[in-house]
Amino acid sequence: MDTLHNILFGFSIALQPANLLFCFIGVFLGTLVGVLPGIGPVAALSLLLPTTHSLSPVTSIIMLAGIFYGTQYGGSTTSILVNIPGEASSVVTCFDGYAMCRKGRAGPALGISAFGSFIAGTLSVFGLVIFSSTLANLALKFGPPEYVSLMILALTMVSYLSRASMIKALIMASWGLILGSVGKDLITGKDRFVFGIPFFLDGIHLIPLVMGLFGISEVLSNMEIYIKREIFDKRIEGLFPNKRDWKDSIGSIFRGSFIGFFLGAIPGVGAIIPSFVAYGIEKKISKDPDQFGKGAIQGVAAPEAANNAAAQASFIPLFSLGIPSSAVMAVLMGALMIHGLQPSPLMIQKNPDFFWGVVSSMYIGNVMLLILNLPLIPIWVQILRVPYSVLFPLILIFSAVGSYSIRNNSGDLIVMIVFGFIGYLLRKLKFEPAPLILAFVLGPLLEVAFRQSLTLSKGNLAIFLIRPISLMFLIITILLLGSSILLKKKISMINQED
Amino acid sequence: MWSGLVCFGAGLFVCTFSYTRFGLGTISNPGSGLFPFVAGSFLVVLSLLLLWETLSFRRQKSEEAEGKHAYSRATLVLIFLLFYVLLFEPLGFIFSTFLLVFFLFKVLNLYSLKRAIFWSIIITGAFYFTFQYLLKSNLPAGLLKVIL
Numbered sequence: 001m002d003t004l005h006n007i008l009f010g011f012s013i014a015l016q017p018a019n020l021l022f023c024f025i026g027v028f029l030g031t032l033v034g035v036l037p038g039i040g041p042v043a044a045l046s047l048l049l050p051t052t053h054s055l056s057p058v059t060s061i062i063m064l065a066g067i068f069y070g071t072q073y074g075g076s077t078t079s080i081l082v083n084i085p086g087e088a089s090s091v092v093t094c095f096d097g098y099a100m101c102r103k104g105r106a107g108p109a110l111g112i113s114a115f116g117s118f119i120a121g122t123l124s125v126f127g128l129v130i131f132s133s134t135l136a137n138l139a140l141k142f143g144p145p146e147y148v149s150l151m152i153l154a155l156t157m158v159s160y161l162s163r164a165s166m167i168k169a170l171i172m173a174s175w176g177l178i179l180g181s182v183g184k185d186l187i188t189g190k191d192r193f194v195f196g197i198p199f200f201l202d203g204i205h206l207i208p209l210v211m212g213l214f215g216i217s218e219v220l221s222n223m224e225i226y227i228k229r230e231i232f233d234k235r236i237e238g239l240f241p242n243k244r245d246w247k248d249s250i251g252s253i254f255r256g257s258f259i260g261f262f263l264g265a266i267p268g269v270g271a272i273i274p275s276f277v278a279y280g281i282e283k284k285i286s287k288d289p290d291q292f293g294k295g296a297i298q299g300v301a302a303p304e305a306a307n308n309a310a311a312q313a314s315f316i317p318l319f320s321l322g323i324p325s326s327a328v329m330a331v332l333m334g335a336l337m338i339h340g341l342q343p344s345p346l347m348i349q350k351n352p353d354f355f356w357g358v359v360s361s362m363y364i365g366n367v368m369l370l371i372l373n374l375p376l377i378p379i380w381v382q383i384l385r386v387p388y389s390v391l392f393p394l395i396l397i398f399s400a401v402g403s404y405s406i407r408n409n410s411g412d413l414i415v416m417i418v419f420g421f422i423g424y425l426l427r428k429l430k431f432e433p434a435p436l437i438l439a440f441v442l443g444p445l446l447e448v449a450f451r452q453s454l455t456l457s458k459g460n461l462a463i464f465l466i467r468p469i470s471l472m473f474l475i476i477t478i479l480l481l482g483s484s485i486l487l488k489k490k491i492s493m494i495n496q497e498d
Numbered sequence: 499m500w501s502g503l504v505c506f507g508a509g510l511f512v513c514t515f516s517y518t519r520f521g522l523g524t525i526s527n528p529g530s531g532l533f534p535f536v537a538g539s540f541l542v543v544l545s546l547l548l549l550w551e552t553l554s555f556r557r558q559k560s561e562e563a564e565g566k567h568a569y570s571r572a573t574l575v576l577i578f579l580l581f582y583v584l585l586f587e588p589l590g591f592i593f594s595t596f597l598l599v600f601f602l603f604k605v606l607n608l609y610s611l612k613r614a615i616f617w618s619i620i621i622t623g624a625f626y627f628t629f630q631y632l633l634k635s636n637l638p639a640g641l642l643k644v645i646l
Contacts, residue, residue, distance in 0.1 A: 451532070
């Protein structure tokens with residue numbers, strides 16, 4: 001009953017005209033970003049974060065969240081029609097989606113991916129409500145030591161799941177922690193790594209850092225490759241899947257949603273891994289696995305459901321524990337803090353209008369995406385024709401204006417360019433910037449919790465080991481590190497045998 | 499290889515800096531330097547691991563040849579951006595943005611002179627309108643202030 005009351009309260013907020021409008025703008029921009037290859041959700045969120053300055057916290061997060069889950073919808077459109085994943089999480093959709101398109105079944109492929117995404121999105125919103133409140137209640141018992149261990153676990157998890165080497169990812173995380181400590185130490189008032197430059201007293205701001213590492217560096221790397229786009233010209237007919245399509249794919253949609261939701265809630269998993277897992281499972285349990293890759297509708301339905309469910313589930317750690325689980329969530333957390341909200345287990349209790357409003361808006365956003373996506377597909381295809389040469393100056397100016405307008409300080413522009421260049425080098429050297437961003441955001445929280453824990457225990461480091469929840473987090477961390485070493489040994493053994 | 503060495507050096511620097519300048523404090527009363535010191539030591543250890551890894555895997559790796567042309571485009575964009583940032587406040591948003599877009603279009607050989615000017619004006623105008631009026635940001639006026 002209580003939950004129902006809260007949901008109704010949430011809808012009363014989400015349905016306010018301004019919130020509806022910005023929810024629409026968010027999902028619309030998200031779809032746009034999803035359609036356009038060469039700009040990902042992290043860059044898009046940080047590009048648009050400064051534009052929310054004059055909005056209320058609820059409205060801004062409604063819009064920013066809409067951008068994020070909107071990208072998951074948009075990404076599939078290009079996967080199906082042109083075999084280019086608009087987002088990394090719709091790579092799998094290419095396999096069968098594009099095959100369906102070539103067989104002249106682009107309509108049902110787009111249709112089932114939109115409906116599948118909608119069903120998954122809707123189920124996950126309910127999951128989000130249930131799990132966030134439960135987890136938040138549990139987390140209320142956490143003290144500083146539990147937080148320290150949890151944050152260490154989150155950072156290790158993100159590094160563990162990084163596509164490149166784990167050592168490189170952990171190096172990035174260490175850099176993030178160091179960069180996060182620049183500025184005045186809030187506890188002792190000492191200046192750290194300021195080097196006599198007053199600009200650094202307030203620390204490095206998240207926005208120019210993200211703009212540089214994700215926005216500018218992406219443009220610089222894209223300057224080196226030529227993005228070729230083959231545009232699908234035929235008319236797309238019959239977006240509504242027929243009875244047989246539904247029968248074939250409804251199970252896949254539910255399985256995909258389930259997998260996506262539970263994997264997506266784990267820090268660092270993101271939306272890519274669930275879509276691959278969902279695809280793999282469908283292939284395994286299918287009576288006709290040979291059809292996969294040749295246009296099996298299950299191969300579109302399951303991963304599309306999974307990536308949407310995962311996108312929505314990744315809000316859980318942020319909303320319930322106050323800990324971002326990915327670079328996107330780190331930026332979103334930055335947005336919350338800019339608007340004066342401190343993410344923590346208490347957030348749901350302290351700011352019920354925020355939590356329930358945003359969650360309800362997600363449901364509305366899903367409906368909007370369904371309506372927006374199906375009839376507007378021809379427009380999205382047209383947008384693909386916009387050449388990158390027109391797009392990249394826009395991204396550059398957006399990044400610059402965004403970084404500047406946060407504090408009206410051109411120092412932030414310099415920070416952006418420096419990190420743009422560093423990010424460009426990092427891409428070349430196969431370092432991923434995501435763990436850095438996450439550590440940068442978590443660093444100051446981790447430090448405070450760490451120092452509080454030590455003060456609490458009068459300098460006894462065993463405090464992290466004698467508290468059971470903290471110990472459990474640390475054991476999982478060590479298991480992850482250990483398994484990564486074992487995995488590495490195995491790979492090098494296979495290499496040597498070759 | 500270089501990335502490992504750079505990280506190693508930086509890690510050492512962070513550690514010594516934290517130790518000497520900020521003070522580690524005691525373990526029951528941690529100072530400002532303790533946390534950066536721990537992060538710095540992670541960096542040192544990890545970069546050593548990375549160095550060890552690159553040295554032992556080096557034989558298997560082959561260098562990829564990349565186009566010089568591509569590099570130069572990225573460098574050009576970076577140089578333009580640097581000038582943009584330096585001129586952003588003195589020239590103001592409108593002039594510096596116009597110049598940036600114009601040079602990007604022109605030097606990268608994307609458009610003819612007329613089209614480049616046309617699009618630069620349109621893009622600059624659209625951004626100015628959006629940020630200055632719709633989003634109420636405070637963009638630097640620069641030259642515009644002097645002229646008006």
